[in-house]
Amino acid sequence: MRLKHIKGAEEAVASSPFVIHDAKTRSGTWRQLFGNETPIHIEIGMGKGRFLMELAALNPQISYIGIERYSSVLLRALQKMEEAPLPNLYFLCEDAAELAEFFAPGEISRIYLNFSDPWPKARHARRRLTSVNYLERYGAVLSRDGQLEFKTDNEALFDFSLESVEEAGWRLLGCTRDLHQDPQMGQGNIMTEYEEKFSSRGNPIFKLAAAPAGISLARE
Numbered sequence: 001m002r003l004k005h006i007k008g009a010e011e012a013v014a015s016s017p018f019v020i021h022d023a024k025t026r027s028g029t030w031r032q033l034f035g036n037e038t039p040i041h042i043e044i045g046m047g048k049g050r051f052l053m054e055l056a057a058l059n060p061q062i063s064y065i066g067i068e069r070y071s072s073v074l075l076r077a078l079q080k081m082e083e084a085p086l087p088n089l090y091f092l093c094e095d096a097a098e099l100a101e102f103f104a105p106g107e108i109s110r111i112y113l114n115f116s117d118p119w120p121k122a123r124h125a126r127r128r129l130t131s132v133n134y135l136e137r138y139g140a141v142l143s144r145d146g147q148l149e150f151k152t153d154n155e156a157l158f159d160f161s162l163e164s165v166e167e168a169g170w171r172l173l174g175c176t177r178d179l180h181q182d183p184q185m186g187q188g189n190i191m192t193e194y195e196e197k198f199s200s201r202g203n204p205i206f207k208l209a210a211a212p213a214g215i216s217l218a219r220e
Helices: 009-015 030-034 050-058 071-083 096-102 122-127 132-141 155-167 193-200
Strands: 040-044 063-067 089-092 108-114 142-152 171-176 206-211
Touching: 009 071, 030 040, 030 063, 040 050, 050 063, 050 071, 050 089, 050 108, 071 089, 096 132, 132 142, 132 155, 142 155, 155 171, 155 206
Parallel strands: 040 063, 040 108, 063 089, 108 142
Antiparallel strands: 142 206, 171 206
16 A cells, blocks of 8 residues: 655654554553543544544544554544544554553454455455454454444455355354445444445445354343
8 A cells, every 4th residue: 555655654653642653551550541441442544534533523422543554544533632632532543463561351342444455466365354354353452242333435455354254163143245226234423534435436335244153132
């Protein structure tokens, strides 16, 4: 993936009070950072932050962490946070492949993946955020009632993701191939920047919700 470099982005991320820079030392102690015992939800590949910031504003009873590895992308979210700070939201500029080093087993209640890079070449399949090896990482940090929610406009990636859920031994909790026309799966849906762009072109939005085997169906 090629991204336009924004001058000063690294410095802005490094100095921002909204970015946690010592994530590997906080495993198991994130609730102390937020100062409460509320559930923690994370978004991996959060982009410019629209989805997560709207969620955080609507749900002050939940703590949120956005993970975005590219500083030039994260910069946009930081600019929004400076205009309207949210006490229940922090960011990480980290690689999600190291997820288990940031969070303790059972520390996360929900994981959101929105319009992740499809990595279309077969040789790059393991890099897809819904591959079996990533699902194993998610399962290691999800709580007993935790789950994953994934949205995309890429049908090939969605089909791959459904296969990964089955191969990993996860349970499919919900699935739709046209989110905006599905009254159950679409209830309370918050659109991302990409979702708004693709749906305006008439593209259907795909969504699934899944949980590792053995995790209960309880929801917050």
